[in-house]
Amino acid sequence: MSVPDAAASVFGDELGRATAYADLLATRGLEWGLMGPREVDRIWDRHVLNSVAVGHAIAPGASVVDVGSGAGLPGIPLALARPDLRVTLLEPLLRRANFLTGVVEELGLGERVEVVRGRAVGPDDKDPLGHHAQYDVVTSRAVAALPRLLAWCVPLMAPTGSIVALKGSSAAGEVSDAAADVARHRLKAEAIPVTTHDGADPTWLVVCTR
Template identity: 35%
Template structure:
């Protein structure tokens, strides 16, 4: 292990402790990061190229919402890109069944290789656009880390939610304008500030559910 790898592991383990997660998951998380780093050199899967930046901005940022999926059975991660937040969450919460929804072919190929090489029996890849995923009502939750507005996410993925299902949207600054523009039939259930170890930027988890109207 070189100095950069050692520093990444130390930073990740400290972040996992801060998030009240088992540090044993650092090993599969770093294996995922190593695979992403290798593929990124050829396929440009993410603009973040420094592995230490990936620890905070990819892994820990994704894992900051782990407490809100622990009681969720099924999660569809829409526009997951290279698997964020879906793969870190699948590693951290083995009881969670994650569908990684990604229409880009090269990213979907990477996702399939990551699921295979990491042995993630609780993750699967759906190479399709979210609105074309023909699994209505199949999910207890959907999430999207960097995909459009709340209204847009619901427009393409709302059909996937089971009765009582929720959108868990990862946002930066509190998106009050997006909340005010929620479409008819949906309402804000909660908004939670998230603390991401190693990041000073604002993060919020916005939870949206169907209204009783």
């Protein structure tokens, strides 16, 4: 699998680990059922480079939780592109959590990336896997529609925190449709187009703040 030229500018000194991660997605990720066969040729552009887009809305030194991390997207590429961040990969499924733990160990990211087997829940939820910590930024990628995502993510937000969700081109419409839910959580939401590198198609973020 060839490494795109843009990867060097995005990952800099971490290009080697980013390449190793992309290779893990294309091999073990495929074997474990975390990536579909059709995704292998699109791992760099659609998954690894695309995930870095969330970093455009994250301040230096922030603590970040990746909700429903799955194969580590966007959390692992974000951690590689932004070594200043402390990233928690939150994943309820044991198989996926084991995959993430192995990847973090193999890439040597343990000092700034933590894997937690758990799920985002409300503050009064008694789910044994419920995760109740709070973070500067709560991020996600292709997890759920905005109303459900807010219910999961708002309890994880620090008092001055934000939600930064990777969405598709319909992000603005999703924000408009969820206006009542956004207001109920006493948040402000906006859809923001960003590009991860020169020549890339825009990626949309939904950013929610108090």
